Amino acid sequence: MVSCCRYSASTFTLLLLCVLAILMVFFNYDHFNSFISISAPNLEPLGPKFELQRSIVSPSDQIRAVSFSGSTDDHQHLNRSTTIIRETKKRSGEQVLEQGLARARASIRSAAIARIIRTASLKNDNEVPVGDVYRNPSAFYQSYVEMERRFKVYVYTEGELPIVHDGPCKDIYTIEGRFIHEMEHGAKRFRTNDPQRAHVYFMPFSVTWMVKYIYTPLSFDVTPLKQFVSDYVKVISTKYPFWNRTHGADHFMLACHDWGPHASQGNSLLYNNSIRVLCNANTSEGFNPQKDVSLPEISLNGGYLSPKLIHPPPRNASRPHLSFFAGGLHGPIRPYLLQHWKGRDDDMQVYEYLPKSKDYFSYMSRSKFCLCPSGYEVASPRIVEAIYSECVPVILSDNYVLPFSDVLRWEAFSVQVETREIPRLKEILLAIPEEKYTKLQEGVRLVRKHFMLNQPSKRFDMFHMILHSIWLRRINAKP
Secondary structure, three states: OHHHHHHHHHHHHHHHHHHHHHHHHHHHHHHHHHHHHHHOOOOOOOOOOOOHHHHOOOHHHHHHHHHHHOOHHHHHHHOOOHHHHHHHHOOOHHHHHHHHHHHHHHHHHHHHHHOOOOHHHHOOOOOOOOOOOEOOHHHHHHHHHHHHHHOOEEEOOOOOOOOEOOOOOOEOOHHHHHHHHHHHHOOOOOEOOOHHHOOEEEOOEOHHHHHHHOOOOOOOOOHHHHHHHHHHHHHHHHHOOHHHHHOOOOEEEEEOOOOHHHHHOOOHHHHHOOEEEEOOOEHHHOOOOOOOEEOOOOOEHHHOOOHHHHOOOOOOOOOOEEEEEEOOOOOOHHHHHHHHHOOOEOOEEEEOOOOOOOOHHHHHHOEEEEEEEOOOOOOOHHHHHHHHOOOEEEEEOOOEOOOOOOOEOHHHOOEEOOHHHHHHHHHHHHOOOHHHHHHHHHHHHHHHHHHOOOOOOOOOOHHHHHHHHHHHHHHOOOO
């Protein structure tokens, strides 16, 4: 009897311990799940025209999503055999790429929430973004570091010179040729010769060279440009599987010519799905900032930057002119500007064409504000020239998506005036307190490095900022 009593008691004790253990497991599981749900990035859903992230889901993402639902089927899924688990580890190249992008998104989102740049990443780095000119400096920096760590671009080799693999490297469409040349001959960190390892695919044709070589002057017929683009997409989509895999969503083209958007209409998938990097970033003409990239327009006479722009005047230098503009009567905004301000006010130095005795860049360096009205199209090289001169840009444009506005707060280093307010332009500029103007000018100095076109390229310069804008659209993140 005694032995039976002892056995019953031990059994009862064992059962009690089992119950307590089960309760502790459930308690800890709830806490673990609540921690993950808070820490995991709450990414925004993809737009209807960009289904790339949704189309490829890694096994680990599937397991994570299943583990939160708690259904019977999910638990059966989690209790898979060792053989099946081993099979899931043999991931395809696409899945490996997408898992890396998922980690990057999580890292960027964590930095965005914390708003603290990780101390470990600051070693030997004097280029950490700081100041109000950035929407979220820590998110931008983390995104940039992730881009440097992971981002790979495949440049299609198809096509022949001069229209493909080349472009203008001087004058008004400089950025088109410079970017193509940098991707073709530099950018070793980002370019891959293995298309299976690429996150995006670059179609290196030049719209400017299309206009030069296959367009009939004064015909205003852009059909040859569209046909060239159509033929190019047909070649790469027939030869490779990558275009058809995503309907072009992970492909990009770059054009600074005004007719870049028209050329992209040569293929409907390119127009609607692909990343179009355009100087003519006009939302009223189909530019979609969720998938397209605004390209800074820069004009380099002879292919070189003026020494007066390389070395702007010191901070305490006198700027006697309130504002400055000189340019032809292109488009609807400039005639309106000149009608109200040309030769009417010494504070408002507004010219149609600057007299030969006067120097354009000297005027910029001696003006507090540089007026940047659109011409035939929304972009203007004066914006970049103003930033080089450390002259606060005054944006006079409608429906223009400003470059790098994913990460830069343009209101912190420029003044944006609606075109209907041009008659009140002097009043608006004079109403800006000196303290605010000083802060705006300091903002211009901070962002200047992001608009510099270096050869070879340098960290955070214009080339890398363009690439970062493409990277953001590939990972579908908004820091």
